[in-house]
Amino acid sequence: MKPLKQAIRPTTIVNAARLSKRLGIDLTIASETFQYTGSFKFRAAYNLVINVSQSHIIAASSGNFGQALAYACSLVGKACTVVMPKTSARVKIDAVREFAAEVDLIDVHNTSREQRVAELCRQNPGAYLASAYDDPWVIEGNATLGDELAAFGFDVVVVPVGGGGLASGILLGLRRSGSEAELCLAEPAAANDAALSLKLGYIVKSSTEPQTIADGAKTVSLGERNFAILKNNVSGIIEVTEEAIKQSVRMLYALVNLKAEPTGALSLAAVLTKPELFVGKRVCLVVSGANVDAALYSEIILASNSLW
């Protein structure tokens, strides 16, 4: 086993003076884009792999969690299998393989991820099946970001939401570290199962994978553990348009010099959508990651928009 020289990186605080001035709102960015493997997911993955006893971790992920898990496993010498659709972007498959994890490619027309994962678990009874969000180690790993943010005295922390792993973790961390900052969630309107769930008081599942440019928010529902933590404890959840997400990526590029992936820009999109909720407050925007293909990124930053 390799020595554990590596631990999570503290979040990168970026002072967004020009963006704040433009919007008339006091904004500070907590950027997880420079976290190992480029997103907050490494906090979750690393905490998981160092705490579970199993030496083989299995997960289904076409995105940041798979990459983070592969890297975390490589650090501690555990085996890792990541189930991905064979249509996944080459760059994402390569990123997982770069860390010596096994990539298990499936044809989603024939086999669902859940089916394939169940099959792998039967074949590897000693392995640990990791959810990207509905897992206590994952939530606790993400809570380290809440611990860090508690020290800054923000009035409100705005967080992207998909399965709820990051949001529930941050809430846990803020509270256990003594912060009463409000937690505001940011979700694509095209994938608004979390907004519905929080409104109705039970978990609402999308019948199909929602279509949004924010691929980290394509989860069909909040996880049960995540919902239990979040319900009754968030100050609000703001649904944002696809255009607001793209505009946020552009503004982070032009006014903050920050490369963000669409999911990472959801927090700014929430502020653009309901600025009146944030005026006069010390606002922290969590930018959760930056893993985006050059082709998509270029398309977004080259487009112009006159709404903002």
Place this chain on the structure above:
Amino acid sequence: MKPLKQAIRPTTIVNAARLSKRLGIDLTIASETFQYTGSFKFRAAYNLVINVSQSHIIAASSGNFGQALAYACSLVGKACTVVMPKTSARVKIDAVREFAAEVDLIDVHNTSREQRVAELCRQNPGAYLASAYDDPWVIEGNATLGDELAAFGFDVVVVPVGGGGLASGILLGLRRSGSEAELCLAEPAAANDAALSLKLGYIVKSSTEPQTIADGAKTVSLGERNFAILKNNVSGIIEVTEEAIKQSVRMLYALVNLKAEPTGALSLAAVLTKPELFVGKRVCLVVSGANVDAALYSEIILASNSLW
């Protein structure tokens, strides 16, 4: 006069684990891309405006120094005039105007920047004429970055060079803060006046403005104060191709999630060009800024290259 709530931001240390692994070299990035106005130039400009007695600052700059000076002047309530070619990118002109500075547009076919600046100084005898690099306040301002870097124990610090303001400042800061780290300069081969000057022992001037994608290195020569500090005190100067600069911008995008302008990526380009000089050392790459148009940036990150 406004209260001086604002000071320089500490540099942003970015751990480049994936890039380091790819190149087999221990690289840490000191990113000035999140400095106020998006480049190290704010260190220089701010130190200048708070130390000179004059209440009106004049400078010629089509780039980062003009923007930094305009912002610094706005913070302390001083007047600022920035001479720019009327062909400058709209986004750069707007950035200077955003901070309430006067933009003086000239037709470079009829009037040189030097002529226009001299004319403005005659008209405003109480004003201070600021050089972007050959000025003691500018060098001292940039030295604050050297002070910061001294604390990390790097073996070598790699720095982009144009007029030499950043390089001479960092050297000054490193030495006065007790660091014996080597200083290695990175310059476009297409604008290699600094390399020639250091080789020959006197300042070599380009007869025309060099053509390079690294617009911060288009200066025709090192400044006198800068040359005096740098000569005999740098471990080397590496000339890099335009393609190496673009490849460095791409690698910072893809492997570090860092938006950098071409001039900012010169330090990585130097390592790509002569990796053998850096193996086994703790290397700090100074990424000096990130102010680059979306059109040019997209063009660079979308292009592919097989040399590296």
